[in-house]
Amino acid sequence: MLTSTDAIALKVTPYSESSLIVQLFTRDLGKVTVIAKGARRQKNPAGAILEPMSLLTVDFYHKTSRDIQTLKDVSLASGALKIRRDLKKLSLGLAITEVIAGVIAEDDPAPILFRLTWKVLQSLETTEGFDHLLFLFFLLQLAIHTGFKPNLETCSSCGKVLKTAVFSNNSGELECPSCNRETGLVLGGHGLAMLRKLTVTHIENLGELTGPREETENAVSFLTAFLEFHIEGLHKLKAPEILRQIGI
Amino acid sequence: MTPYPPSLERVIQSLVKLPGIGQKTARRLGFFLLTAEKEDVIEMAKSLEDLTKYIQFCENCHSIAEGSLCEICKDPHRDQGTICVVEEPADIFIFERTGFRGLYHVIGGVLSPLDGVGPDDLNLQDLLKRASTAKEIILAINASIEGETTTLFLTKLLADQDVTVTRLARGLPVGGNLEYVDDLTISRSLSERVKVNNG
Ligand SMILES: [Zn+2]
Numbered sequence: 001m002l003t004s005t006d007a008i009a010l011k012v013t014p015y016s017e018s019s020l021i022v023q024l025f026t027r028d029l030g031k032v033t034v035i036a037k038g039a040r041r042q043k044n045p046a047g048a049i050l051e052p053m054s055l056l057t058v059d060f061y062h063k064t065s066r067d068i069q070t071l072k073d074v075s076l077a078s079g080a081l082k083i084r085r086d087l088k089k090l091s092l093g094l095a096i097t098e099v100i101a102g103v104i105a106e107d108d109p110a111p112i113l114f115r116l117t118w119k120v121l122q123s124l125e126t127t128e129g130f131d132h133l134l135f136l137f138f139l140l141q142l143a144i145h146t147g148f149k150p151n152l153e154t155c156s157s158c159g160k161v162l163k164t165a166v167f168s169n170n171s172g173e174l175e176c177p178s179c180n181r182e183t184g185l186v187l188g189g190h191g192l193a194m195l196r197k198l199t200v201t202h203i204e205n206l207g208e209l210t211g212p213r214e215e216t217e218n219a220v221s222f223l224t225a226f227l228e229f230h231i232e233g234l235h236k237l238k239a240p241e242i243l244r245q246i247g248i
Numbered sequence: 249m250t251p252y253p254p255s256l257e258r259v260i261q262s263l264v265k266l267p268g269i270g271q272k273t274a275r276r277l278g279f280f281l282l283t284a285e286k287e288d289v290i291e292m293a294k295s296l297e298d299l300t301k302y303i304q305f306c307e308n309c310h311s312i313a314e315g316s317l318c319e320i321c322k323d324p325h326r327d328q329g330t331i332c333v334v335e336e337p338a339d340i341f342i343f344e345r346t347g348f349r350g351l352y353h354v355i356g357g358v359l360s361p362l363d364g365v366g367p368d369d370l371n372l373q374d375l376l377k378r379a380s381t382a383k384e385i386i387l388a389i390n391a392s393i394e395g396e397t398t399t400l401f402l403t404k405l406l407a408d409q410d411v412t413v414t415r416l417a418r419g420l421p422v423g424g425n426l427e428y429v430d431d432l433t434i435s436r437s438l439s440e441r442v443k444v445n446n447g
């Protein structure tokens with residue numbers, strides 16, 4: 001059956017002399033792997049379009065009995081042009097593809113996560129100045145839409161209102177410093193407030209949210225640990241470590 | 249399906265591990281080897297064994313070598329101050345065809361979170377060491393998204409060093425793998441390389 005759907009390219013691997021294997025997050029079918037025959041030939045425009053983070057419309061022949069579908073046609077909705085010139089945007093964009101690839105599954109459409117990833121990558125390409133917030137927004141919305149919305153209000157042990165939160169490596173929940181004396185990840189008042197605000201902020205208004213950069217970075221580490229704990233398939237993410245080492 | 253004799257099955261399963269070879273091709277090659285001249289097949293097996301025995305990575309540039317240093321690092325006539333940074337040893341042979349006569353440094357891949365490759369998994373620390381005594385570092389990494397990330401990362405890493413850092417001129421196809429670009433284009437993008445720092 002010929003299927004046409006919007007898709008986000010997650011991973012592109014050269015295959016044989018002239019083809020590419022592309023892992024896609026499609027709107028209609030979830031994760032799909034396609035082979036783009038001839039895409040590596042120099043005059044084939046598909047080769048330049050098929051890159052991680054590209055927002056695409058794809059036509060492919062879909063057979064459920066096959067692991068790899070055959071790509072028939074591809075067009076570009078939005079490419080990672082600005083992203084590819086900026087180390088910070090690149091690293092965050094690759095982190096987004098790593099996280100989402102660990103969450104979605106084959107033959108399991110996830111239209112809300114698709115829209116989220118599409119919009120966040122589009123914003124990363126078109127906006128300036130709040131790349132980290134975009135990543136934080138992505139992680140938080142991902143948690144919410146996969147059913148793991150963190151309780152940012154009260155301690156999961158004693159129920160007291162959280163002023164500072166400690167991430168519990170045992171329960172995967174947020175606790176107050178009196179209940180949890182581990183030396184794990186701690187989120188201060190600013191970070192908590194930022195996350196609370198972020199749960200109700202539209203992606204287009206992220207610019208209005210400001211906070212010290214370290215707080216945003218700290219909140220990213222906190223949420224990453226939270227997601228790694230709760231979502232199967234996200235055991236130990238590589239991207240946050242790369243981001244840390246890159247120092248952005 | 250009747251199973252193949254175990255020794256043939258072993259060959260097929262070894263061939264399947266090669267890039268671009270599926271079960272079908274592996275079976276065809278397996279049967280071909282059965283009908284080929286015995287000496288040729290033994291020579292092939294022996295050469296593969298030698299490959300694992302004698303080829304190691306150059307201590308200096310991480311290219312392939314027989315012995316602790318590769319032929320290029322051993323050559324005193326090459327320009328010792330210019331280092332061309334590439335992903336894989338195979339890339340070196342592409343630049344050799346253009347007449348480049350400096351040295352190389354193989355980083356052994358590109359940054360790729362999806363593949364679990366971070367900075368620690370690449371040969372970057374000794375590149376930094378080598379850069380401290382070099383005149384110019386040419387970043388000649390593929391123009392894929394991951395390659396671009398790596399190039400920008402290295403640019404940042406080398407920013408504080410007293411060395412000129414350049415990268416291949418754009419003009420290489422976006423997403424392009426060097427392996428599939430013609431020699432003339434490579435040669436031009438090398439000679440028109442652009443400076444990316446103030447070293
Ligand atoms: Zn408590």
Ligand SMILES: [Zn+2]
Pocket residue numbers: 306307308309310311317318319320321322
């Ligand atoms: Zn060497």
